Amino acid sequence: MPRQGHEGFVLWFTGLSGVGKSTLAEGLSSRLNSRGRIAYVLDGDVLRTGLSQDLDFSISSRHENIRRAGHVAKILVDAGVIVLAAFITPFENDRTMLRALMGNQFSEIFLDCPLEICRKRDPKLLYHRAESGLIPEFTGISSPYENPANPDLRIPTHLLSVEESLQILWDFMHEHYDIFSD
Amino acid sequence: MPRQGHEGFVLWFTGLSGVGKSTLAEGLSSRLNSRGRIAYVLDGDVLRTGLSQDLDFSISSRHENIRRAGHVAKILVDAGVIVLAAFITPFENDRTMLRALMGNQFSEIFLDCPLEICRKRDPKLLYHRAESGLIPEFTGISSPYENPANPDLRIPTHLLSVEESLQILWDFMHEHYDIFSD
Numbered sequence: 001m002p003r004q005g006h007e008g009f010v011l012w013f014t015g016l017s018g019v020g021k022s023t024l025a026e027g028l029s030s031r032l033n034s035r036g037r038i039a040y041v042l043d044g045d046v047l048r049t050g051l052s053q054d055l056d057f058s059i060s061s062r063h064e065n066i067r068r069a070g071h072v073a074k075i076l077v078d079a080g081v082i083v084l085a086a087f088i089t090p091f092e093n094d095r096t097m098l099r100a101l102m103g104n105q106f107s108e109i110f111l112d113c114p115l116e117i118c119r120k121r122d123p124k125l126l127y128h129r130a131e132s133g134l135i136p137e138f139t140g141i142s143s144p145y146e147n148p149a150n151p152d153l154r155i156p157t158h159l160l161s162v163e164e165s166l167q168i169l170w171d172f173m174h175e176h177y178d179i180f181s182d
Numbered sequence: 183m184p185r186q187g188h189e190g191f192v193l194w195f196t197g198l199s200g201v202g203k204s205t206l207a208e209g210l211s212s213r214l215n216s217r218g219r220i221a222y223v224l225d226g227d228v229l230r231t232g233l234s235q236d237l238d239f240s241i242s243s244r245h246e247n248i249r250r251a252g253h254v255a256k257i258l259v260d261a262g263v264i265v266l267a268a269f270i271t272p273f274e275n276d277r278t279m280l281r282a283l284m285g286n287q288f289s290e291i292f293l294d295c296p297l298e299i300c301r302k303r304d305p306k307l308l309y310h311r312a313e314s315g316l317i318p319e320f321t322g323i324s325s326p327y328e329n330p331a332n333p334d335l336r337i338p339t340h341l342l343s344v345e346e347s348l349q350i351l352w353d354f355m356h357e358h359y360d361i362f363s364d
Contacts, residue, residue: 038220038261038262038263040257040260040261040262042257046257050253050256050257051250051253051254051257068233068250071232071233072233072254072257074232075222075224075228075232075233075254075258076257076258076261076263078222079220079222079258079261079263080220080222080263081220081258081261081262081263
């Protein structure tokens with residue numbers, strides 16, 4: 001039920017570490033907040049330090065973390081919040097589950113950038129640590145990333161500036177959702 | 183961080199089944215929404231059919247359900263939502279955990295009504311089922327309710343009308359939180 005005369009929805013950013021998920025989620029959140037809409041960035045840092053602090057990084061725990069993230073996103077949407085979810089979400093079955101859970105309030109945004117470029121960016125030094133064997137089952141190194149078969153939007157982040165990517169997202173939101181009805 | 187020029191917070195309703203938690207949470211939510219604030223009723227029905235669908239009703243699962251509810255409430259508050267949480271929350275250590283998690287964004291509202299009256303109301307026929315042995319460890323019948331030692335507000339729901347209780351809650355919110363700053 002919309003609580004403010006407009007609806008909540010989720011843009012779910014999927015892609016490798018270093019692809020720009022958090023950067024675009026934060027940038028979009030700032031734009032929305034400055035125009036009076038409630039937006040919230042839901043990411044691994046938020047969940048892993050709280051709701052999912054009982055989970056490790058095994059494959060089964062990563063599935064469970066995404067399941068919980070999906071349900072939290074759905075609750076936020078029901079409350080009328082625009083959710084910008086930033087999770088690697090490497091497995092197609094998890095993304096299928098999310099879409100089934102949220103229907104047309106969910107859009108899958110595939111941030112597509114070659115692994116080699118993400119490795120060079122390595123903003124959190126995670127690739128470095130994974131290649132040193134410090135992180136087991138790290139997506140792109142020792143665990144697969146399954147490319148989305150039918151994302152709602154694909155953005156090649158290595159070919160665009162952050163501002164260009166944000167504009168594409170802004171236009172996508174306007175086209176698919178009623179974000180400024182009042 | 184407030185996202186709309188005013189902050190989110192949680193009123194956490196604790197008390198026996200039938201004490202009026204959902205009635206007051208829904209009533210307050212309607213009042214807030216009709217005045218343009220985003221409010222959300224977080225209760226067992228929401229969680230048990232989604233985020234906590236993997237949990238049973240054992241004591242350990244009930245603690246885990248409250249832990250998850252607390253983290254979801256905190257995320258909603260961070261997004262700027264007013265959360266009206268309605269859970270029996272019978273154990274003092276769980277309520278202490280919630281307060282530690284959310285600090286002064288959390289208020290404990292103890293709905294206080296004698297067990298015998300709640301049993302007679304029995305809106306969901308849960309007491310009936312518990313006394314028939316169909317629900318193990320049911321609060322008030324086969325599992326304790328620990329009265330809050332220092333609630334932020336205590337409302338004796340058997341002595342007041344719903345409207346009177348809502349007015350007390352409305353005044354409490356105005357006194358403790360900045361709910362209409364713009």
